[in-house]
Amino acid sequence: MDHFLYRDGILHAEDVPLPEIAASVGTPAYVYSAATLLRHYRLFDEALDWGPHLVCYAVKAASNVALLKLLGDEGAGMDVVSEGEYRRARAAGVPGDRIVFSGVGKTPGEMRHVLEGGIRQINLESEPEYRMLSEIASNMGIEVPVTVRVNPDVDAKTHEKIATGKSENKFGIPIAKARNVYAELATLPGLRVVGIDVHIGSQLTDLDPFRLAYRKVADLTETLRADGHTIDRLDLGGGLGIPYERSNLAPPVPLEYGQVVRDEVGHLGCEIEIEPGRLIAGNAGVLLASVIFVKEGEGRDFLILDAAMNDLIRPAMYGAHHDIVPLRETAAGAEMHPYDVVGPVCESGDTFTKARLLPPLAPSDVVAFRSAGAYGAVMASEYNSRPLVPEVLVRGENWSVIRPRPSYDEMIARESVPAWLDG
Ligand SMILES: Cc1ncc(COP(=O)(O)O)c(C=O)c1O
Numbered sequence: 001m002d003h004f005l006y007r008d009g010i011l012h013a014e015d016v017p018l019p020e021i022a023a024s025v026g027t028p029a030y031v032y033s034a035a036t037l038l039r040h041y042r043l044f045d046e047a048l049d050w051g052p053h054l055v056c057y058a059v060k061a062a063s064n065v066a067l068l069k070l071l072g073d074e075g076a077g078m079d080v081v082s083e084g085e086y087r088r089a090r091a092a093g094v095p096g097d098r099i100v101f102s103g104v105g106k107t108p109g110e111m112r113h114v115l116e117g118g119i120r121q122i123n124l125e126s127e128p129e130y131r132m133l134s135e136i137a138s139n140m141g142i143e144v145p146v147t148v149r150v151n152p153d154v155d156a157k158t159h160e161k162i163a164t165g166k167s168e169n170k171f172g173i174p175i176a177k178a179r180n181v182y183a184e185l186a187t188l189p190g191l192r193v194v195g196i197d198v199h200i201g202s203q204l205t206d207l208d209p210f211r212l213a214y215r216k217v218a219d220l221t222e223t224l225r226a227d228g229h230t231i232d233r234l235d236l237g238g239g240l241g242i243p244y245e246r247s248n249l250a251p252p253v254p255l256e257y258g259q260v261v262r263d264e265v266g267h268l269g270c271e272i273e274i275e276p277g278r279l280i281a282g283n284a285g286v287l288l289a290s291v292i293f294v295k296e297g298e299g300r301d302f303l304i305l306d307a308a309m310n311d312l313i314r315p316a317m318y319g320a321h322h323d324i325v326p327l328r329e330t331a332a333g334a335e336m337h338p339y340d341v342v343g344p345v346c347e348s349g350d351t352f353t354k355a356r357l358l359p360p361l362a363p364s365d366v367v368a369f370r371s372a373g374a375y376g377a378v379m380a381s382e383y384n385s386r387p388l389v390p391e392v393l394v395r396g397e398n399w400s401v402i403r404p405r406p407s408y409d410e411m412i413a414r415e416s417v418p419a420w421l422d423g
């Protein structure tokens with residue numbers, strides 16, 4: 001459920017009519033609903049309330065500081081994968097002891113930064129990484145809580161580009177090597193083992209892969225405990241999918257997911273951490289775009305929008321589907337028209353969808369891409385020198401720009417011509 005609904009024939013974000021935002025901010029623009037974001041966070045929090053837990057929002061999904069502040073103030077932890085994300089979380093007021101640091105390629109500088117600033121735990125993904133962290137932390141006189149991300153070799157049954165738990169993926173340490181790795185970790189200074197981490201992929205619509213992976217983690221917990229290690233915390237990653245097509249059967253909800261977690265690892269008495277991103281932010285955001293032209297092609301009509309692949313790359317990158325709806329509600333029984341919906345960027349890949357049935361649209365009409373809150377604005381670029389897409393946050397009747405669209409001058413002023421080029 002989200003808070004983008006038609007009221008009096010006009011699509012609203014909570015209590016704000018979206019045409020008002022489009023007219024004021026211009027398009028393209030991302031609009032987020034605070035109520036949806038918080039609702040989804042709370043669903044996860046409640047799904048795990050059978051035991052000690054922390055929902056660490058995956059900052060990569062949508063990382064605007066205002067969104068992080070909303071979630072942080074609600075008690076959320078954060079899962080970060082870079083110093084930049086860590087700094088954003090801290091800027092949003094989230095204390096270090098609610099931040100976990102994931103990722104396969106943490107640099108020494110990033111490690112030092114989070115150790116200085118305070119961190120709940122670092123999820124380690126390779127031998128060279130934990131040896132480096134041990135050296136840095138012990139030189140700083142710190143003992144940092146760590147887990148090892150294990151790769152359980154489970155098929156997450158999702159798009160191959162976002163599956164992370166198979167042996168061919170770059171993520172984690174093969175689960176079969178875990179005993180040796182934990183044995184070495186126990187001898188290294190500067191590190192304090194607290195648990196195990198796993199994350200098998202994103203946009204999972206089936207709970208079985210989670211079940212399989214968590215069962216393996218439960219077995220490993222018992223083995224490692226028998227070896228004498230302290231395993232008090234299980235970070236079970238993110239990955240629960242969302243319904244991108246309203247017509248589709250809905251994927252499992254957080255409550256069902258929480259039950260799987262309880263079934264598989266609940267008996268171990270560990271504190272549970274999860275790292276959901278997409279399910280919290282995905283349906284909490286839409287991308288508004290205006291029609292520039294309707295162009296007649298060979299046997300097709302192109303709906304040319306002012307949003308492009310640089311603003312929302314998911315369709316070009318993964319062939320992803322996003323529902324597209326006009327801001328003015330379509331009358332029941334209205335005649336629909338097939339459009340190839342495209343952006344202005346100079347690539348044929350800048351196609352959002354082909355032959356999509358929409359009501360007849362004309363220049364200046366505004367449409368909304370639904371389910372664009374996660375992996376939307378964060379993956380935007382300035383390709384074709386299109387200034388970075390702005391972001392807006394709505395809460396009830398209030399709305400504010402939380403990231404403005406840079407002017408062309410600002411975009412260009414970041415660059416400089418070296419004196420030695422200037423004659
Ligand atoms: C380590 C880690 N945690 C959490 C997430 C968030 O995943 P999702 O947005 O699918 O919940 C990801 C992305 O797949 C990830 O790589």
Ligand SMILES: N[C@@H](CCCC[NH3+])C(=O)O
Pocket residue numbers: 060162202203314318374375
């Ligand atoms: N960017 C991807 C998800 C990446 C998941 C991050 N580990 C998407 O839009 O679906």
